Amino acid sequence: MFLSFDHVSLDYGASHPALADISFHLPPGGFAFLAGPSGAGKSSLLRLIYGAEKPSEGTIMLFGRDSAGLDRAEWTDCRRKIGVVFQDFRLVPYLSALENVALPLKLAGVREDYTRRHAAELLAWVGLGDRLEAKPAELSGGEQQRAAIARAVVHKPKLLLADEPTGNIDDETAIKLLYLFVEINKTGTAVLLASHQQHLVERFGKPALRLKGGRLIPPAAKAA
Amino acid sequence: MAGTERLFAPAFRYQRLGRLFVAITVIMVYIATFAMAAEAGLSSLGLTRGEDLQGRLTVEIPAPADESATSQDSRIDQALAVLRAVPGVARAAPLSDADIARLLKPWISDPDLIAKLPLPALIDVQRAPGAALTADALEAKLKPVAPGAQVEDQAAWLGDVAQFIKSLAVLAGVMIVLTGLALVIAIGLICRAVMATERETVTLLHIMGASDAAIAGHFQYHALRLARGAAALGFVLALLSLAALLFALRHVIDLGAMPLWREVELILLLILVPLAAIGAAVLAARHTVFALLHTA
Numbered sequence: 001m002f003l004s005f006d007h008v009s010l011d012y013g014a015s016h017p018a019l020a021d022i023s024f025h026l027p028p029g030g031f032a033f034l035a036g037p038s039g040a041g042k043s044s045l046l047r048l049i050y051g052a053e054k055p056s057e058g059t060i061m062l063f064g065r066d067s068a069g070l071d072r073a074e075w076t077d078c079r080r081k082i083g084v085v086f087q088d089f090r091l092v093p094y095l096s097a098l099e100n101v102a103l104p105l106k107l108a109g110v111r112e113d114y115t116r117r118h119a120a121e122l123l124a125w126v127g128l129g130d131r132l133e134a135k136p137a138e139l140s141g142g143e144q145q146r147a148a149i150a151r152a153v154v155h156k157p158k159l160l161l162a163d164e165p166t167g168n169i170d171d172e173t174a175i176k177l178l179y180l181f182v183e184i185n186k187t188g189t190a191v192l193l194a195s196h197q198q199h200l201v202e203r204f205g206k207p208a209l210r211l212k213g214g215r216l217i218p219p220a221a222k223a224a
Numbered sequence: 225m226a227g228t229e230r231l232f233a234p235a236f237r238y239q240r241l242g243r244l245f246v247a248i249t250v251i252m253v254y255i256a257t258f259a260m261a262a263e264a265g266l267s268s269l270g271l272t273r274g275e276d277l278q279g280r281l282t283v284e285i286p287a288p289a290d291e292s293a294t295s296q297d298s299r300i301d302q303a304l305a306v307l308r309a310v311p312g313v314a315r316a317a318p319l320s321d322a323d324i325a326r327l328l329k330p331w332i333s334d335p336d337l338i339a340k341l342p343l344p345a346l347i348d349v350q351r352a353p354g355a356a357l358t359a360d361a362l363e364a365k366l367k368p369v370a371p372g373a374q375v376e377d378q379a380a381w382l383g384d385v386a387q388f389i390k391s392l393a394v395l396a397g398v399m400i401v402l403t404g405l406a407l408v409i410a411i412g413l414i415c416r417a418v419m420a421t422e423r424e425t426v427t428l429l430h431i432m433g434a435s436d437a438a439i440a441g442h443f444q445y446h447a448l449r450l451a452r453g454a455a456a457l458g459f460v461l462a463l464l465s466l467a468a469l470l471f472a473l474r475h476v477i478d479l480g481a482m483p484l485w486r487e488v489e490l491i492l493l494l495i496l497v498p499l500a501a502i503g504a505a506v507l508a509a510r511h512t513v514f515a516l517l518h519t520a
Contacts, residue, residue, distance in 0.1 A: 050431055072436065072518075080433035090428050094234050107434045155433075 001061040002028045002190065003049065003159060008058030010044050010214075017056070018044040019214045026192060028158065031185045033201045034194040036211035042194035045211070046161045049192070050082055051075045063158065080108060083152030083189075087164035089144040091136040097123060097147045098132040104155040122150040126180060142173035149177065153184055160184060162193040166200060174200060229445060231425065235418040236446045245414050245447075246454040249501060252407040253458030254465075256400050257497045261466055263396035264490045266389050280378045281349040281359060283307065283316075285370045287342035300345050302369035307347065310365060312355030319346040330475055349375075400497075407501060408508040411451075415443055415512040426517075440513040447509035448502065455498035455505075463494075 004025035011017040019041045026032055034042045047053045048060060051067065060067040062078055070078060083104075091100045102119040123132055126146035128139075136144055145165055152160055162181060166174030178193075178200060185191045195201055201208050210217040236242040285299055300318055307316035319327075324346060325338050332338055351357050359375040366373040419426060429439055 052427075052431070076433055076435045078433075079431060082431075082433075084431050090424065092231065092425055092428070095230065099230075103429075104432045107429065107432055107438055 001025060001064060002030075003063075003192075004061045005045075005048075006059040006061070008048065008055045008060055010041075010048060010053060011056040017214055019048070019055075022058070022216055024209055024216065026159075026190055029185070029188050029190055031182070031191045031206050032193070033204070033206055033208040034192055034211065035198060035201045035208045036194075036196065038196050040196075040211040041214040042196070042211055043163050044214075046084070046163050046192070046194060049159075049161060050079060050084055080104075080155065081158045083155070083157035083160045085145070085148050085152045085160070085162040085165045087167040089136070089141075089148045089168075091144055091148060091151070093136050096133045096135060097128055097139065100136070100147060101151045101154050103151060108155060110155075119150070119154055122154050123147065126150045141169045142177070145169060145177060146180070149180055149184075153189065156187075157189055160189050160191045162191070164194055164196065166195060166197060171200070175203070178204060229442075231429075231442050232418060232422050232446060235421045236450065241414050241417055241421075242446075242450055245411065245450045245505075246457075248410045248414075249407065249451050249454035249505060250458040250461070252403050252410075253455045253498050253501045254462045256403040256501065257459055257462035257494055258466065259396045259399040259403065260494055260497050261462075261490070263393050263400065264493050266393040266396065279351040279353070281351065281357070281362065282376045282378065283347040283349060283362065283366065284374045284376065285345040285347070285366075286372045286374075287344055296345060299370045300347070303347060303366055303373065306365055306369055307349055307362070310357070310362065312352050312357040313349055314352040314355075315348075315350040317348055319348060404500065404504055408504050411447065411505050411508040412512040415447070415509050416516065418443070418446075419513065419516050436514060436517045439517065440510045443509040443513045444506050447505045451502045451505035455501045458501070459494075459498040462497075 002025070005022045008019060008022045009017050010019040022045065024032075034045060036042055044053060048055055048067075049062065051070070054068070062070075063081060065074070065078070067078075091097075092103070095103070098116070098119055101123055102115045105115040105118065120129070120132055123129055126149060128134075128143060128146055128150070131139060131143065131147075134143075136147070139147065145168070149162075149165065152162075160181070165181075166177055169177070174197070181191050181193055182204065210219075236245065283303065285296070285303055288296055288299070304316055304318065307313050321339075324343065325335055328338055332341075349362070359377040359380075362375045363373060366375070426439060
């Protein structure tokens with residue numbers, strides 16, 4: 001299985017679990033929104049996928065492996081097949097846009113000349129070809145998120161996770177950004193995009209996993 | 225393209241942690257270089273003094289109080305004849321005026337004054353290997369020809385001095401080890417502080433697929449960069465201080481007494497101090513980061 005959750009729960013010890021009995025799967029090259037209001041558990045679900053959290057119950061299969069059986073080195077390998085975009089961008093503030101985008105390739109030990117060229121091409125693709133040397137603080141919110149998206153896909157991940165990537169930007173810019181994710185998906189990268197902005201989710205007509213109170217809402221229940 | 229080598233640089237560079245790192249390394253290398261010089265110097269002193277004085281006795285023939293008595297030269301000749309006839313004496317030779325002047329130089333530098341003083345004559349006696357020759361036995365044999373002659377066995381006090389020097393050398397060695405430990409602990413604490421400051425970046429790098437070794441590698445890079453300059457500075461300052469100290473004590477310490485091979489050995493030992501400090505700094509940074517990542 002490329003990515004699947006089988007009765008997964010995540011319990012922080014609070015009055016109710018962050019996630020309860022979540023089951024779904026995403027095929028290679030698939031696209032799905034993860035919709036729901038703030039606090040529904042979208043970020044927790046994504047954190048489970050990239051290994052920042054461990055499930056309290058259930059099984060997560062990632063690239064054909066049970067994530068519970070991965071050691072630190074195997075997690076490192078898995079994460080190199082994943083790109084992550086955050087709501088707050090998380091660009092390294094003292095590195096330029098180009099250096100930020102190049103980071104995953106540099107960490108993977110990719111050659112310098114390829115790294116620079118590919119990072120610059122990606123920044124041009126997201127519309128920041130003239131802002132290569134700009135520091136994050138010199139970029140607008142939309143520009144920062146585009147740089148963050150470029151960084152998330154620079155190493156050609158098999159799976160792209162986006163946690164409220166349009167949460168901090170206006171609707172017009174958000175729609176342009178979401179089209180970037182659709183374009184990335186067309187290259188074969190599976191995309192799981194969390195958003196609380198229902199109108200944006202519906203606009204794209206893609207499958208959506210709807211979360212509420214840490215539980216998935218079945219499509220029938222949503223329709224009802 | 226610069227980039228990954230600048231990761232964590234602000235925490236080291238701008239938040240005083242780097243300056244603290246450099247200051248601690250400079251001080252530790254300075255102290256350790258001094259301690260190493262002391263250790264090597266004391267060991268060398270023990271070695272050369274041991275080689276020089278082991279098995280030697282010094283005969284002291286007081287200057288005659290009465291000018292009419294047998295002349296001092298005659299007493300010395302008679303004493304030498306007695307000494308050379310004793311079984312177990314390998315060699316007996318009087319110290320020349322120049323030798324005595326050299327021994328007295330730290331206290332009396334005027335040769336004319338030395339010539340006027342009623343100084344005792346000194347005879348250096350070398351005991352034959354394995355010979356059971358005592359100072360008392362020699363004194364008894366000398367009594368008829370040189371009344372009042374005293375014999376001092378160097379081995380008697382040499383043992384105590386050698387033990388004292390050895391203790392000082394061990395103390396210096398302990399000081400080097402403690403200094404190294406202090407350096408490792410201090411750098412570990414600094415790296416912990418940097419990790420705390422850069423927690424978000426470390427998490428981000430992990431999510432991007434950076435291995436623990438890669439993250440530790442960045443810390444090692446900064447530790448190496450800072451420790452290199454700091455160790456060199458501490459070493460140079462220590463050398464200058466040592467040079468100044470030796471210059472100030474040039475009348476007390478005879479540098480010419482140290483054999484060339486010991487000088488070369490001493491220099492190589494001293495160079496080991498900054499190199500070891502750099503290595504310790506890099507390893508401390510690596511170990512700290514690994515330990516923190518594995519407990520996170």
